[in-house]
Every structure is written in C-alpha cells, then in structure tokens.
Amino acid sequence: MALHPVVEAVTNRIIQRSRPSRTAYLAHLDAARMQGVQRGALSCTNLAHGFAAFPANDKLKLKEFKKPSVAIVSSYNDMLSAHQPFESFPAIIKDAVRKVDAVAQFAGGVPAMCDGVTQGQPGMELSLFSRDAIAMGTAVALSHNMFDSVLYLGVCDKIVPGLLIGALHFGHLPAVFVPAGPMTTGISNKEKARIRQLYAQGKATREELLENEAASYHGAGTCTFYGTANSNQMLMEIMGLHLPGAAFITPGTPLRDALTAAAAQRAVAITEQGEYIPVGQVVDEKCMVNAIIGLLATGGSTNHTLHLVAIARAAGIVIDWDDFNELSAVIPMLTRIYPNGDADVNHFHAAGGTGFVIRELLDAGLLHDDVTTILGKGLRAHCTEPFLDGDKVVWKPAPEITGDDSVLRPASAPFSADGGMVLVDGNLGRAVMKVSAVKVEHRVVEAPALTFDSQEAFMHAYKAGRLDRDFVAVIRFQGPRANGMPELHALTPALANLQDAGRHVALVTDGRMSGASGKVPAAIHVSPEILAGGPLGLVRDGDIIRLDAGTGTLEALVPAEVWASRTQATADLGSCQVGMGRELFAMYRSTISEAEKGAATFPLPAPIPSTLNVHEGADIGNTVPGSDEDF
Known part of the structure; x- marks a missing residue:
C-alpha cells in the first residue's frame, strides 16, 4: 500500500523544518561514537573505580576491553505499583547478559512520581518538571562512560519520556526499553467513574470511594486504563524501542521475565561489538511521525502533545501541533479503551494488541515501514505477539481478525475516521x-x-x-x-x-x-x-x-x-512556589518553553564547537597505570 499523501507531506515538512538541528544532532552522535568498548576512553584509575565492587568474572571481562557492558537505568521504587515489579529485573538482566558473554551494571536510578498519588496535591506541581529531572538523572547515570548499550526500565507518565530524552542525549548508545506491564483487571472502569461522580454529588461516602479505588488499583503493575502510562508503552512499541508485544504482559509471569531476559540479550547484540543500532538513529523523523500516528489511532494521552514534542527536540527534530492536527484528520481510530470506551488495556491486548494495530496501519499506508528498530529491521517485524516455548520467547504473527470488535477494529472498519x-x-x-x-x-x-x-x-x-x-x-x-x-x-x-x-x-x-x-x-x-x-x-x-x-x-x-x-x-x-520542594524547581519555572514547544528546559542541538573533543584527555591516566594523578 502506498503511503498516504498527508502522512508523506507532514513527514517531508518535518524533515525540512528539522534539517539544521537534526544535522547538528547526528554530528554529536558521530563525535561520541568510539571504535571498541566505550570504557576504552577511561584511564586506569577511572576504570578501576568503575568495576571495584564487581564479581571476579565480570571484572575480568571489563578489564579486557573486548566484551560490551550494558547499563541498567531504572525507575524502581516499591511504593508505586507500576514500578514495584522492577525490583527483580536487574538480577534477571545480569544473568541473561552473562549467558551471552557480556556484563550488565546497574548504572543508576531515576525518580518516579505518580500523578495518581499527587493528583490535586501540591506535589502535582512537580510532575511535569520531573520529566526533565529524570532526563538529567539518566545523564548522570551514563556520565561514567562505562557502557556500550542501555536498558531503560520505566513505565509511567513522565518517566518514559524523561528516560528517552536522556537516552537521546546519549544517542550514540543503543537503547532497549523494558516495560513492567499492567496490573490485572480490577473493577470495571464504568463502575469506577460512577462511584466517583456519586461522591462528587455527596451521594457516596469517603469509605465507599476508597473501597472503589482500591478495587481498581489493586496490585503490581501499571493502572489499566489508557492514560499516559499505557500510551507510553504503546509508543515504545510503535517507535521500535520495545521487543514486539512486550508492553502489556502482566508482571510476575514467566513470559514477562522471559521478555526481560530477551531484551537484555538484544541490548548486547546491538552494541558496537555487534550490529550497532544507536538510539539516535532509531528515533528519526519517520519514527516520530509513526509515534504521533500510533497515539492518534489508539486515542492516547494528550500529555504526548507535550512529551513527543520534547522527545523529538532531544533528537534534533522539530514537530508542532499543526502536525498532530493534520495527521489526526486522516488517521482512523482503531481502539476503544477507557476513557474512550469501557475496556482496559488487558482487554485490548487479548483482542489483538499492538501488533494488530501496527499491521493495520501499515497495510492502510498510514505508517512508515522503512524505519530502523531495535530488531534491525523495518516496522513490519513488529506486527507480532510473544509466546513462551519452554523458557524462550517466540513471536507469532498478530491475529488477522480482532478478538473483540468493541475494543479493537481493523482500519477498514474503524470506530471513527479520525484520530479524535x-x-x-x-x-x-x-x-x-x-x-x-x-x-x-x-x-x-x-x-x-x-x-x-x-x-x-x-x-x-x-x-x-x-x-x-x-x-x-x-x-x-x-x-x-x-x-x-x-x-x-x-x-x-x-x-x-x-x-x-x-x-x-x-x-x-x-x-x-x-x-x-x-x-x-x-x-x-x-x-x-x-x-x-x-x-x-x-x-x-x-x-x-x-x-x-x-x-x-x-x-x-x-x-x-x-x-x-x-x-x-x-x-x-x-x-505555588514554596513547600513540598517546589522552591527547588524555580529554575524550571523561569526557563521552561511554552507548551507547544514541549514545555522543555533544554535547547535544540547546536553545531559542535570546533574546539570540543568528546574524548579529550582519555589517555592521560593510561600513561601512568594505577596512578591517582588523573583522579
């Protein structure tokens, strides 16, 4: 199927508009790339600090400058249901990476706040700012320059956009995003909304409201409605940054753990020592157009009219609300997931899920297939869903027919002709x-x-x-x-x-x-x-x-x-500017861009100064092995 003319026109406009900043961004990637392992730029003292606490076999691999080191950057905390499952992921990742003769290191954690907890509270006024704080936390974790690829563990609202913005500022490194999955289905979303409205009318007690909410948000995993968190997960799939079909597998299941292990091994395969697929090349203009289309076709979160703009900006790509608007007019709505319907993401996944959506849009000429994903192939390779074969993951084609046409429909018979x-x-x-x-x-x-x-x-x-x-x-x-x-x-x-x-x-x-x-x-x-x-x-x-x-x-x-x-x-x-830590974010309020420019606190990429050498001074410590003079 030929590409839809509006999709083609919007894409070409974005490419033209972005040319100066995208060119500068790609130059930054080239300057940061190294032949061999990244830690080869470190002095002996630097490197010794970087593996001092590691097991002997891992330490030996890191000393040899031959095998890749994979960073883990995680949003784990055990208070928030969406992030609690990440507690067990590092051990799974390290074991999987050792099996392919590489090393994984937990590089750092980033904050993860929940808009559900802070809703209507003073802490909510830090929520949007936390996205760029997460990006900076990601940069701090990766600043040690020990790593050849990165696994990003995140799920919710500002966390995934923040991680991806941080990843794109280290765009020479390959990246694989690793989800935790949604909690199992609780009470219906329709019932949840009914009790909330009764409470607002004074017809339900606080105790009844709390029981209602606890029956909805009841276990580990992300909330099951299609808000920003689950929109994030769909976007990572359609941008080719997840393993196919990984988004909506519930936590604590054998398939979830097997997908985590497979993601870890894929992160090794795409390093400089293998296929080399840097994230800055994956996230290009066509990838960003695909992201907007995926958001529209599934009725995703309006927060992404901010976040996608900011993500694109980090990669030197300039998109605006006109792009969203023009695409929305021609992108059919293929899903009905709460709040756009009664079903939750578990129902959506069971009906055919992301693989079905991607295939339908590709077949209708509404997505770019000629993109690079973490699989090293076009987007068509992501029209699949995962299954277990023993303890290994295998992928099968997404179903040809929807399992429930009240939740998921083909492009030929959408819920509406536009993206809503x-x-x-x-x-x-x-x-x-x-x-x-x-x-x-x-x-x-x-x-x-x-x-x-x-x-x-x-x-x-x-x-x-x-x-x-x-x-x-x-x-x-x-x-x-x-x-x-x-x-x-x-x-x-x-x-x-x-x-x-x-x-x-x-x-x-x-x-x-x-x-x-x-x-x-x-x-x-x-x-x-x-x-x-x-x-x-x-x-x-x-x-x-x-x-x-x-x-x-x-x-x-x-x-x-x-x-x-x-x-x-x-x-x-x-x-609004003092209390609950808000005074610490004064610099954000004074420098942040307007909403249509992503509400971002960082600039578009600019040309590299001619005097800058990314690896300048890398050999100093190596001239005196074991010396602390370069420390």
Whole structure:
C-alpha cells in the first residue's frame, strides 16, 4: 500500500523544518561514537573505580576491553505499583547478559512520581518538571562512560519520556526499553467513574470511594486504563524501542521475565561489538511521525502533545501541533479503551494488541515501514505477539481478525475516521482538544466565561451550588511557568455531573488533563500561557466563549477594541512556589518553553564547537597505570 499523501507531506515538512538541528544532532552522535568498548576512553584509575565492587568474572571481562557492558537505568521504587515489579529485573538482566558473554551494571536510578498519588496535591506541581529531572538523572547515570548499550526500565507518565530524552542525549548508545506491564483487571472502569461522580454529588461516602479505588488499583503493575502510562508503552512499541508485544504482559509471569531476559540479550547484540543500532538513529523523523500516528489511532494521552514534542527536540527534530492536527484528520481510530470506551488495556491486548494495530496501519499506508528498530529491521517485524516455548520467547504473527470488535477494529472498519484529537485556536491562543470520548452534541459550546485561578476555587464554587448553569470554566495560571502545569482531574467528576444534568459546559485552561480526559469538552495546554504573554489573562467573567471542535475555534466573542483595551489578570502565585520542594524547581519555572514547544528546559542541538573533543584527555591516566594523578 502506498503511503498516504498527508502522512508523506507532514513527514517531508518535518524533515525540512528539522534539517539544521537534526544535522547538528547526528554530528554529536558521530563525535561520541568510539571504535571498541566505550570504557576504552577511561584511564586506569577511572576504570578501576568503575568495576571495584564487581564479581571476579565480570571484572575480568571489563578489564579486557573486548566484551560490551550494558547499563541498567531504572525507575524502581516499591511504593508505586507500576514500578514495584522492577525490583527483580536487574538480577534477571545480569544473568541473561552473562549467558551471552557480556556484563550488565546497574548504572543508576531515576525518580518516579505518580500523578495518581499527587493528583490535586501540591506535589502535582512537580510532575511535569520531573520529566526533565529524570532526563538529567539518566545523564548522570551514563556520565561514567562505562557502557556500550542501555536498558531503560520505566513505565509511567513522565518517566518514559524523561528516560528517552536522556537516552537521546546519549544517542550514540543503543537503547532497549523494558516495560513492567499492567496490573490485572480490577473493577470495571464504568463502575469506577460512577462511584466517583456519586461522591462528587455527596451521594457516596469517603469509605465507599476508597473501597472503589482500591478495587481498581489493586496490585503490581501499571493502572489499566489508557492514560499516559499505557500510551507510553504503546509508543515504545510503535517507535521500535520495545521487543514486539512486550508492553502489556502482566508482571510476575514467566513470559514477562522471559521478555526481560530477551531484551537484555538484544541490548548486547546491538552494541558496537555487534550490529550497532544507536538510539539516535532509531528515533528519526519517520519514527516520530509513526509515534504521533500510533497515539492518534489508539486515542492516547494528550500529555504526548507535550512529551513527543520534547522527545523529538532531544533528537534534533522539530514537530508542532499543526502536525498532530493534520495527521489526526486522516488517521482512523482503531481502539476503544477507557476513557474512550469501557475496556482496559488487558482487554485490548487479548483482542489483538499492538501488533494488530501496527499491521493495520501499515497495510492502510498510514505508517512508515522503512524505519530502523531495535530488531534491525523495518516496522513490519513488529506486527507480532510473544509466546513462551519452554523458557524462550517466540513471536507469532498478530491475529488477522480482532478478538473483540468493541475494543479493537481493523482500519477498514474503524470506530471513527479520525484520530479524535484536534487543534483549536483563536484570540485565546492555541490549545489541544481530545474529542474521542466527547459525544458529537457536546463538541460545540458557546457560553459565558467563569474564571478561576485554581481548581480549588472551582471546586469551592461547585460545592457551594454556584455552577448550576451553562458556562465555560476558564482555569488560569496553570501553565508551566505559573505552577508547573498540573493535571486538573479534580474537575472531571463535577463537570461531568453538570453535563449529565443538561448544562452546556466546557473547560479552557493552560493546565493539563492528560490521558484520562473524558466526556466533557476541554481545550487544554492553552499556549502561550499568561506568564509568557498569552491572552487567557484577558478573559473576564461573562465574556461569551466559543469552543468548536469542528471548526477548530477557541474564541472570546469580545469586540476587538474592548479586547485591545484590557490588561492581563494577575494572581498571587507565591503559594505555588514554596513547600513540598517546589522552591527547588524555580529554575524550571523561569526557563521552561511554552507548551507547544514541549514545555522543555533544554535547547535544540547546536553545531559542535570546533574546539570540543568528546574524548579529550582519555589517555592521560593510561600513561601512568594505577596512578591517582588523573583522579
């Protein structure tokens, strides 16, 4: 099947737009690459510190400068269900790597916070910033320059994007991403949402709500709805950074452990001593277009309108919301996974999973097959699913027919003809709308604005009974420079109740709603935010706001002369900048880019200064074996 003309046109535009920064990035990769093992650049003293605590046989391999060393960078902690399974992975990895005559070293851990725990709490204001902190933690782990490839252990919201951004700044090293898998299915998502709405109405007790939540989030593994965490896992598959079909195998199963071992051995196979597939070459312009398409075809998280932009930026690739919007118009929706349906990711995997989606999109001419993946082949090699044959993993073709057409459909009979994500713009700025779960009759709202400077202020008004009316809630000062751009899920049950009662309501905000965005129309990530000169601060209570997903309109229907005469609203943001560690992130708030540029704190790659030598000084210590003079 020939490539769809819109996919081809968007790809070509991205390639042209990115040429200067991508060229600079690839030059960085070439400068960092070494013939032989990376630790060959270290002095004797450097190297001795790097393997001092290792077993004798591993130490011998590291001394010989012949066999590769694989780094493990992990987001393990035992409080968060998605990351708890990683506790056992290093031992599995080290054993698997030794079997192929190499060494694995645990290079470092990165922080992993959960938006589910911090939702509506002060800690949520560190959430978005944690992505770039994770990238920096990855760089610290890899700065020892001991490693020839890297296994990245991560699952959730900011963790996988942060790990991948960090990986791309070490893009000369091959990378394999290793998931932990989802928890088993708990109570239905429909029942979970029902109890939440009852609680918001005061018709369910806190004890009933807690029992409901605990029955949903009940064991090891990631949450089973299709939010940012599971969108991450789908993206790693379609970008060719996972072993095929690895994303949604539950933790603590023989297949999960066998996939971890296979990933470890693949990381050895693609080092400089083998096939050599560096991650900076895998993640190219076509790979990024595939990622956007995969997100749209599955109704994935709107958080990735930030994260994919930032990931691309780390590889010298420039994408924007116009690219998402144009692709969304031609990419069919192939899945119905909560919040876009009732099923969870376990049902999706059982119905055919990622291999089915990739094959359907390829067959429809909606994905680039001519990309490099960790398998060293085109994307067609990822149209498979894993099974155990004894203790080894074997891959079989993805099923030809969906196992459940209420969850997963072929491209020839999709749930909708478009990807369910649209760009809206106008005199309020540019914003993203996820409409895949919004009924057609709710996709246009024209109503008076009610402005709030926090979600707490909104909820206070709701509980006081002041919101039983048609309105557009304008939640301001929620952008990255203001308070870190927290997710605003506390608003979802209240707005859903008002909509169910027949009120015409919508949300407009420079904050986030993420992958759990639901049935209420919401224009989110409004860019630029007020503190970057954006116009959202010009809105006043009573202004008529028109939000129209069909025409892509985000407009305050205010006479131009009145609009031009207004000054920006102000807010006291001091309480958002101190406490719960928020003062430590002041530099992020002052330097972060606008949402459409990925809310990133790092620059695009620039040409390498002619005086820079990446391995300069590498031979100093080797001139005096065992000396500490170079320490």
